Amino acid sequence: MRFFKTALPFLLILSFAQAVKAQSILFEFGQTSSKFTHNTSGPEKTFYNSKGQVLKLSLAQDFLTNHEVRFGATLFEANSLGQVITTELDYETQFLGLFTMANFNIFSLANRRYCASCTDFNFYINTGVQLSTLVGGSQKIDNIIYDLKGVEDFKGLWLSPILGAKVRFDASDIISLILTYNFVPMFNFTDTSEDFTINSSQISFGIQLWL
């Protein structure tokens, strides 16, 4: 949680700077489930999923009626457990990234219980791209902890395609509730010396404020 506290002011400033031009602003928080893959010769390594947290702040603009294009910042954890021979591995990493995403509305379902004219359930398919960098992390091998900041395999920029889905519930004219799932595989294109990727699934809940 510490890195969330330190980065939150940055995200707020970024959001306010762009808010006047955006049609809506989205604030999301949720959980990640990540697993490393590292294909090298040598003893077999096994990695397991581990949970983390994600925080996203983005601006959205409608296009072509009910589709959205979004631009935002995200702070998330990509943690993983692992084992090689008899050694336990535990990775905890934090990334800060920028993303752009297009949300294609596939259909809407009116919620006439509350408002026959203005309340809808909207279902979207998400596609996008994310650029992120490690802001902190640790690696534990048999209870010895190493700092991963600046370590070759993790430093530099990570490129990630984004594929997912979103459900938006329009609670009122100014507030919508959103539930998002994104699959975000991460590739380090700064350091390609090892076949190392991080597969992260993110599920988040948030609000969308219409400006």
Next chain:
Amino acid sequence: MALAKKLFFGLLLCGVLHAQNPRGISYQGVVLYPSVELPGIDSRVTPYSERDVCFRFSIYDDTDALEYSETHNTSTDYYGQVNLVIGRGDNPLIPGRLDDLKWDGTAKFLKVELDYAALCTDWEEISYSELNYVPFAFYALSSGGSNSDDQNLTGATLTGTTLQIDIENGNSTSVDLATLQDGTGTDDQNIQGLVLDATTNTLTVGIENGTSQNVDLSSLAGADNQNLTAATLTGTTLQIDIENGNSTSVDLVALQDGTGTDDQNLTAATLTGTTLQIDIENGNSTSVDLVALQDGTGTDDQNLTAATLTGTTLQIDIENGNSTSVDLAALQDGTGTDDQNLTAATLTGTTLQIDIENGNSTSVDLVALQDGTGTDDQNIQGLVLDATTSTLTVGIENGTSQNVSLAALVNDADANPTNEIQDLILTTKILSITNNTAATPIDLKEVLDLNDAADVTITAPATNEVLAYESGQWVNKPLKDLKLVEYASSYPAAPQSQPLKVGLPSSPNSTDLRFANIDEVDILIIDNSSDNSYITLEDLDSERDGKILKIVESSNQNPKITANSIPFYNTLDADNENYLFFNFIKIVTSGGDLNREFKHESVDFIWQGGNWTPMR
């Protein structure tokens, strides 16, 4: 698999053990935890120390057919070393025991596999190599040849990190033990750089090619300025305590008088015959002959034999002695008993008589308990309140009166008791109270209305004068002193510094709206000097307090003054008089209709509290 071989450093020492059953091939190795490429920091090569592992040894013939296999569950030592004997493992596989194999000189291959988790299921192949030399002593055993397998190791030479092992009738082999070292190659470092920091009492011990260590010697440091902290005498032992040191004790018994103490107690007194022996603590006993205290008869052990009470005489008899009598009459009252009861208590006046059984009555005069009058039924009398001094005098029958000051109950701000009750007096229209010149008088003319006709005096201003309210009173002022407002289509805001603005239409008519907005004038004078004049006043109900409307009626004309809303509205009466004579005006006020007859006089109205009110 190739990497796994690299990662396992095996030191293979093979020798055939045949002096005992079953025979076997000794195998010694060091299990190292491999350096594994990991995301982030790679794991390092370290001895796989003090862990359970499982080995599997398999022997293949030259056709790669499995001839023998067995597993070993074992543990590594601190350095990761294992010492095993192939042939003494668990679960030996087909076709039987190691020494049952055909050691006929054909090539045989040994495969070594390792399960790090010691489950004996997940195997990492460590090596697969042909058996040479020593193991082929099995061949020697089975061949019946002249060779023997009782060679001895003839030497083991360590050169640098290389250990060369020589064997009788065999080839030497060398093993590089560099991995067992700390990397620097020698263990012969010297101590260097011994530094004592007297300030911090720290001794720094340096070592060649190593990291120096600090030792805190402050506990050894000290001074010679200790003070004695206590001296405690317990019995004859004096204990002396010293600062930062050990206590010591001194036995001072030699300073005594030899007996040890002067506080001995007598421990016993024993009477034997007439001899009294007295014993003392820490001392010698002494005896005293008490025979002189006897009466010659030899004993003092007589007993009282009887005690007889006859009347009040008590006779006491003693063994071997004379009786004696005691008269106890003095203890009695003469009647022989002390169990009398009080029989009565009678109060007569102030005299209390007390009667006793078998005794004389006695009386006590209780008059001293009274106040002298003999009764407690006095009444309160003579209650007097002195209003001047606020003192209440409370008198009592047959008693002394008391005064109580009630000044605390009186709130007399001016401390003048004579002016507390006052009368209201009305002088002309001024209401005031008596006996208090400081009280504020109230001018009631401000609250009178026209129904109080008898009290209203309206003084018509002289020609060219208006009635103005100045300095708290209404005064007639010449019009020349007023600012006249000339005709204009609209009136800009007048400067507030001008105290009085007057509108004076000379000949108003029905279309004259110059006074549509009379905000800009303080006084509007309407002089109905022409026939059929019409004046329409707008927004009268939104005027501010103090605005004056002056109507001057100088002839029997027929003015019509209308306003757009009540409360000021002058509608002439329904009878014809109203059209002929302007001598009766009906004024509607918030308090009801007010009829007032005006004849050849002027009347002024003032806007006050939301109404146009005739001015008095």
